Amino acid sequence: MKSQGFYRFRKTAANVLCHVFLGVLSAVWLIPIAWLILNSLREERGAYTSYVIPKGFTLQNYVNLFTNTKTYNFPQWFLNTFIVAVLSCLITTLIVLMVSFVFSRLRFPSRRKLMNILLVLGMFPGFMSMVAVYHILKLMNLTQTLTGLVIVYSAGAALVYYIAKGFFDTIPRSVDEAATIDGASKNTIFWRITLPMSRPIVVYTLLTSFMAPWADFIFVSVLMKGKVDKFTVALGLRQMLERETVSEYFTQFCAGSVLVSVPLVILFLLTQKNYVEGITGGSTKG
Amino acid sequence: MGQSKAKVITGLNFAVMGAGCAARGQVAKGILLFAAQCSYICFMVFFGAGYLAGFRTLGVTEQTAAWNESLQINETIKGDNSMLILLFGILSLAVTALFIYLYIVNIRLGFKALQAEREGRRPPTFREDLRSLWNDKYHLVLLTLPAIGLLAFTVLPQIFMVCMAFTNFDKTHQPPGKLFTWVGFDNFKEIFWSNPRKSQTFLRILGWTLTWAVTATATCYFGGIALALLINKKGIRLKKMWRSFFVITIAVPQFVSLLLIRQFLNDNGTLNILLQNWGLIDQPIMFFRDYARQTVLFVNFWIGVPYTMLITTGILMNIPADLYESARMDGAGPFLTFRKITVPYMFFVTAPYLITQFVGNINNFNVIYLLTGGEPKSLDYYKAGKTDLLITWLYKQTVDEQDYKLASTLGIIIFIIIGAFSLLSFNLFAGGGKEENFQ
Structure with missing residues (x-):
């Protein structure tokens, strides 16, 4: 029989190894981020x-973003993106939750068929239909507007x-059944029971849909067609990396990227708890 | 009410929508139906009819230039716009389909009301109908807004796209200057056999797309689960901190991290310069030329692992603790509970995620486009490069080449591949009879 001390030693050694391994991995994942921040201060x-x-550190890159707005109007882009992100995230989340609730909790004749149809619709490459979307929005007089962008980002939400x-x-299901016996309508169950028990997925959907407009530049570029003051940060910042401007503006691009990323990172870290702790204390035990 | 009067009402219901309902006390419903009929007629008269008329030819008069004597300039005389005829023709067809559906509903409602009357029952009042919407028919309430969004901005545009594949819409047939028209299956023939360069390019890109999708999905999925398990392992300290390190990379928008990594790994980028300075290599490593495919797979791993880690962490914590407890009471060891509870549960919950990831990777535009732009270019390929996926090839055909017919043909092919795969897998793993298992 091996002694208890040996087991303890083996356990400690394994733990130390795991920590070292995690450290190396973290480095691989964080180095590009660190490099971004360093460049933004260059x-x-x-x-x-x-x-x-x-060689030298400065905050001038950040200052330039807000003072030198003639060629690249960063504050305006930031505001645009923020407005679009908030609106489209609210609409998207509402749609996603409604549709998922319908398919998960309600039973009606064509349910399976509908689920499959939505699944199939999601298979088409989205931006292929951009040409058509552009003309539909033009018909509604919504091209080159932020409203149009909000619609583009949230109209297809049901697919996910x-x-x-x-x-x-x-x-x-027993939770629903109990509520029905107590006289709750489906509507009440959705808003008062299912949603409060699903905070993690609500947060997840809010977050992912809030972040989408910060990253997309294909739809914006098609929709805005060169109307610079309606650009979002993604499209605007990408412009700085054009071949003619990259060496002049690379450090400003980095500064802008940091400014975009920091709020998102903070938001993400704050809500991380919802992913991890989830509903462990909630419904499944109830 | 006499028999003949009932007949008149039924007859009237065929011509005037809502008459059947209104005559039997369902006034509000009747008015709504009638309003729908009126608006359809207006729509067709003022908008739809003209486009439907040109739908078969997609326009006949081409835009021309004529000399205007009084102004002494060349004036363009507007011709037909094939694209708008196609798009709004489809729109009119869709509206018509919707109207026909409503019409059938109207007749059915009329009969129902008639039947109720004969049996001496009172047909449901408007208020009762409304109330049932919050309960038995709640799905109608919840699905209305999503359905409108989908129909207008997904279904309609996609039908448009499908139609384009059967036309000759390309650089030389661009509205408003030029017309395009229907050509049947010519585009599909070209891509499959009649144009060897295109069909070879297609096969090569398809092969790489599938390899890429399988590898990228598998590496990220297992990498992410392994990382989640590692961080969740008993004895690991500061779990929250480790998790945060990886989460940070998710929160940085992809276009930032990808463009940055491209600069970082470039031939004269920072990594190469550093390695040269340290004397580890003599020549810069051509990440985007010699190792382009490996590089994009690796970078995708970097991007994807934290996502899976985050999601699976949530799921790991969500496994009902009583499952483990009862297993332990039955004498199952840690390995057995992992195999019999953790893995199946994880798979059940992540199956949709896994399928979505696979599909997402087939269409993973961002990573390829921002990182390599499909390069390195190759002479064997028709306007494409070695790392091009079907989706980026398609994108290039639209934006750079304006070859919409080829692009939408590709779109349909991608759709068929993905559609077949995901319908099959969703019904096998993620839905079917299993969905109640864990409820």
Whole structure:
């Protein structure tokens, strides 16, 4: 028989190894981020440097974004993106949750068929239909407007119901049945019972849909067709990396990227709890 | 009410929608139906009819230039716009289909009301109908808004796209200057056999797309689960901190991280310069030329792992604890509970996610486009490069080449591949009879 001390030693050794391994992995994942921040503080211009630590540190790149708005109107872009993100995230989340609830909790004749139809619709490459979407929006006089962009981002939300549906599926049906016996309508069950028990998936949907407009530049570029003051940050910042401007504006691009990323990172870290702790204390035990 | 009067009402209901309902006390419903009929007629008269008329030819008069004597300039005389005829023709057809459906509903409602009357029952009042919407028919309430959005901005545009594949809409047939028209299956023939360069390119890109999708999905999925398990392992300290490190990379928008990594890995990018300075390599490593495919797979791993980690962490914590408890009471060891509870549960909950990821990877536009733009270019390929996926090839055909017919043909092919795959897998793994298992 091996002694208890040996087991304890083996356990500690394994733990130390795991920590080291995690440390290495974290480095791989964080180095590009660190590099982004360093570049945003770099004093020297230019896209490529032969060193990592900048020779001089400055905040001028950040200041320029807000003062030098003639060619690149960063504050305006930021505001645009924020407005679009908030609106489209609210609409998207509402749609996703409604559709997932319908498919997970309600039973009606054509349910399976509808689920399959939505699934199939989601298979088409989205931006292929952009040409048609553009003309439909033009008919409604909504091209080159933020409203049009909100519509583009949230109209198709029903197609991504499956993750939320998968989540709703894990809530025991007995909860619904008990509520029905107590005289609750389906409407009450949706708003008062299922949604409060599904905070993680609500947060997940809110977050992912809030972040989408910050990253997309295909739809914006088609919809805005060069109307610079309606650009979002993604499209605007990408412009800075055009071949003619990249060496002049690379550090400003980095500064802008940091400014976009920081709020998103904070938001993400704050809501992380919802993913992880989930509803462990909630419905499944209830 | 006499027999003949009932007949008149039924007859009237065929011509004037809502008459059947209104005559039997369902006034509000009747008015709504009648309003629908009126608006359909207006729509067709003022908008739809003209486009439907040109739908078969997609326009006959081409735009021309004529000399205007009084103004002394060349004036363009507007011709037909094939694209608008196609798009709004489809719209009119869709509205008509919707109207026909409503019409059938109207007749059915009329008969129902008649039947109720004969049996001496009172047909449901408007208020009762409304109330049932909050309960038995609640799905109608919840699905209305999503359905409108989908029909207008997804279904209609997609039908438009499908139609384009059967036309000759390309650079030389661009509205409003030029007309395009129907050509049947010519585009499909070209891509499959009659144009060897196109069909070979298609096969090669298809092969790479599938390899890419399988590899990318598998690496991210298992990598993410492994990472989640590692962080969740008993004895790991500061779990929250480790998780946050990886979560940060999710929150940075993809276009930022991808463009950044491209600069970082470039031939004269920072990584190469550093490695050269340290004397580890003599020549810069051509990540985007010699190892382009490996590089995009690796970068995608970097992007994808934190996502899976985050999602599976949530799921791991969500497994009902009583499952484990009862298993332990039955004498199951940690390995057995992992195999019999953790894995099946995880698979059940993540199956839709996994399928979505696979489909997402087939259409993973961002990673390829922002990182390599499909390059390195190759002479064997028709306007494409070695890392091009079907989707980026398609994108290039629309934006760079304006070859809409080829692009939408590709779109349909992608759709068929993905559609067949996901219908099958969704019904096998993620739905079917299993959906109640864990409820």
